[in-house]
Amino acid sequence: MSTVLTDADVAVLSVAKVVDARGTGCPGPLLEAKKAMSGVAVGDVIELWSSDPQTKADVAAWSGKVGHAFLGSVAAQGYDRVLIRRAK
Amino acid sequence: MAETQKLVIMVTHGPDEPELASIPFIMAGGALASDVEVVMGFQADACLLMKKGVAETVAAAGYTVLGELLPTIQELGGKLLVCSPCCQRRGLTEADLVDGAEIVAAGRFVAEITSATNTLTY
Numbered sequence: 001m002s003t004v005l006t007d008a009d010v011a012v013l014s015v016a017k018v019v020d021a022r023g024t025g026c027p028g029p030l031l032e033a034k035k036a037m038s039g040v041a042v043g044d045v046i047e048l049w050s051s052d053p054q055t056k057a058d059v060a061a062w063s064g065k066v067g068h069a070f071l072g073s074v075a076a077q078g079y080d081r082v083l084i085r086r087a088k
Numbered sequence: 089m090a091e092t093q094k095l096v097i098m099v100t101h102g103p104d105e106p107e108l109a110s111i112p113f114i115m116a117g118g119a120l121a122s123d124v125e126v127v128m129g130f131q132a133d134a135c136l137l138m139k140k141g142v143a144e145t146v147a148a149a150g151y152t153v154l155g156e157l158l159p160t161i162q163e164l165g166g167k168l169l170v171c172s173p174c175c176q177r178r179g180l181t182e183a184d185l186v187d188g189a190e191i192v193a194a195g196r197f198v199a200e201i202t203s204a205t206n207t208l209t210y
Contacts, residue, residue: 027117034121
């Protein structure tokens with residue numbers, strides 16, 4: 001379910017907001033993503049940082065449920081960078 | 089446009105069972121993040137979770153401390169309903185509870201549950 005991106009894929013995205021949810025467990029990263037979405041415009045991309053390995057799959061499922069576009073994730077040093085586009 | 093979904097989460101475990109007390113709050117957070125309306129109902133020892141200062145002390149290993157989740161759940165619109173006879177038995181009044189928690193009786197619980205899309209019980 002999770003889409004693996006490369007650094008090059010992410011580099012061409014214009015990220016409107018970076019949310020650092022590292023160190024928080026479920027449902028912390030999801031709640032941070034929810035809050036961040038309300039602060040960006042439709043069409044903007046947010047980048048969620050999470051050290052919980054389940055987050056990327058959880059965000060993919062969440063995006064499908066609420067109607068945002070899950071773009072994928074890229075592994076960083078001890079965390080994942082998860083990219084979501086606000087779609088509504 | 090889909091209708092709003094509503095999840096009622098009934099909680100019966102208190103501070104002595106931190107894992108079973110924590111999971112309902114995690115599910116509530118996940119539901120609220122997913123634009124699902126949430127009503128949490130606290131019965132039996134779970135009433136104690138709504139006593140001021142208690143959530144901050146409930147921390148199961150590997151779980152987020154309840155005191156960190158509770159404000160977010162309220163901020164996102166989660167309702168906190170606490171069983172009236174359960175409070176009476178434990179000497180709790182609304183003044184003892186966290187701001188926003190409401191003491192209710194069986195009729196309100198039944199109304200919330202029967203109007204919900206789904207109910208979870210812990």
